[in-house]
Amino acid sequence: MTMKRFENKVVLVTGGGSGIGHATALRFAQEGAAVIVVDRVAEHAQAVVAEVAALGQNTLAVCADVSLGDNVARMITETLQRFGRLDVIFNNAGIGGKSNTVQNMPAEDWDEVIAVNLRGVFLCCKYGLPALIQSGGGAIVNMGSSMAGWDTSAEGAAYMASKEGVTGLTKSLALQAAGHGIRVNAICPGIIQTRLSFQQDTAEHAWQDYFNRFAQRIPLRRVGQPEDVAAAVAFLASDDARYITGSMLLIDGGQTLQSWSNAPDRR
Numbered sequence: 459m460t461m462k463r464f465e466n467k468v469v470l471v472t473g474g475g476s477g478i479g480h481a482t483a484l485r486f487a488q489e490g491a492a493v494i495v496v497d498r499v500a501e502h503a504q505a506v507v508a509e510v511a512a513l514g515q516n517t518l519a520v521c522a523d524v525s526l527g528d529n530v531a532r533m534i535t536e537t538l539q540r541f542g543r544l545d546v547i548f549n550n551a552g553i554g555g556k557s558n559t560v561q562n563m564p565a566e567d568w569d570e571v572i573a574v575n576l577r578g579v580f581l582c583c584k585y586g587l588p589a590l591i592q593s594g595g596g597a598i599v600n601m602g603s604s605m606a607g608w609d610t611s612a613e614g615a616a617y618m619a620s621k622e623g624v625t626g627l628t629k630s631l632a633l634q635a636a637g638h639g640i641r642v643n644a645i646c647p648g649i650i651q652t653r654l655s656f657q658q659d660t661a662e663h664a665w666q667d668y669f670n671r672f673a674q675r676i677p678l679r680r681v682g683q684p685e686d687v688a689a690a691v692a693f694l695a696s697d698d699a700r701y702i703t704g705s706m707l708l709i710d711g712g713q714t715l716q717s718w719s720n721a722p723d724r725r
Contacts, residue, residue, distance in 0.1 A: 465489075468491065469483075469491040469492070469493050470493075470537055472548065476497075478688065481683075481685050484688070485685070485688040487515040490515070492516040493516075497522075497551075524551045524579075525573035527585075538589060546598075549583070552620075557613040557614060575601075575620035579600050583631055586598070590640050599691050601647075602621060602644025603646050628643065643704065645707050686709060
């Protein structure tokens with residue numbers, strides 16, 4: 459029987475139109491929440507809202523760009539107008555950016571990644587926190603450092619900087635918000651089978667081969683699925699995690715346990 463940890467709760471998911479956001483919106487709905495699905499592509503948000511509604515839950519699609527303050531303020535206003543409260547925010551919206559060395563990276567590429575991945579989380583917290591306080595407390599779960607806090611990428615400086623920034627923001631906000639009964643945590647996923655993880659080719663055989671080969675480098679011998687992350691987000695947002703705040707939850711199948719000395723041979 460599915461747990462109903464979010465009955466009478468209102469949950470907002472940014473980047474909810476695909477991948478991890480999509481899976482998490484459905485997880486919250488399955489556990490009884492009313493769900494606001496936010497995406498900068500209106501059709502993607504509306505498609506997920508149709509799935510949430512099919513589960514019998516109240517829902518709302520909002521088209522918004524989290525890097526823009528007026529969009530985020532409107533997102534929160536629409537949520538409160540529709541539901542009268544807000545209990546959980548999952549700051550999931552993000553982009554990978556273009557791989558490049560620092561010396562060759564156009565400043566506008568850097569700015570775009572920081573704007574979405576870090577400024578976007580800041581804005582959602584800035585405008586969402588008063589709504590959580592008004593509701594008497596709640597939880598924020600941020601899309602944190604991925605594996606950037608444990609691993610590194612030579613040509614991913616913008617992405618890594620943005621995610622390390624989210625780690626610092628999460629810790630600071632957790633301390634600030636604790637007195638209001640609001641917990642703030644971050645998830646740090648490893649390789650997850652989504653389009654953000656794989657952009658090299660659109661052909662199914664190409665991405666399937668990529669993920670199959672990557673699985674051999676992970677101790678659990680599979681890549682993560684969006685539903686794996688959704689389960690962790692729901693846990694951190696629920697009362698089951700009522701004494702957890704300011705934490706970074708690594709979800710990587712053991713990938714970062716391996717180093718050069720103990721990694722499996724490449725095939």
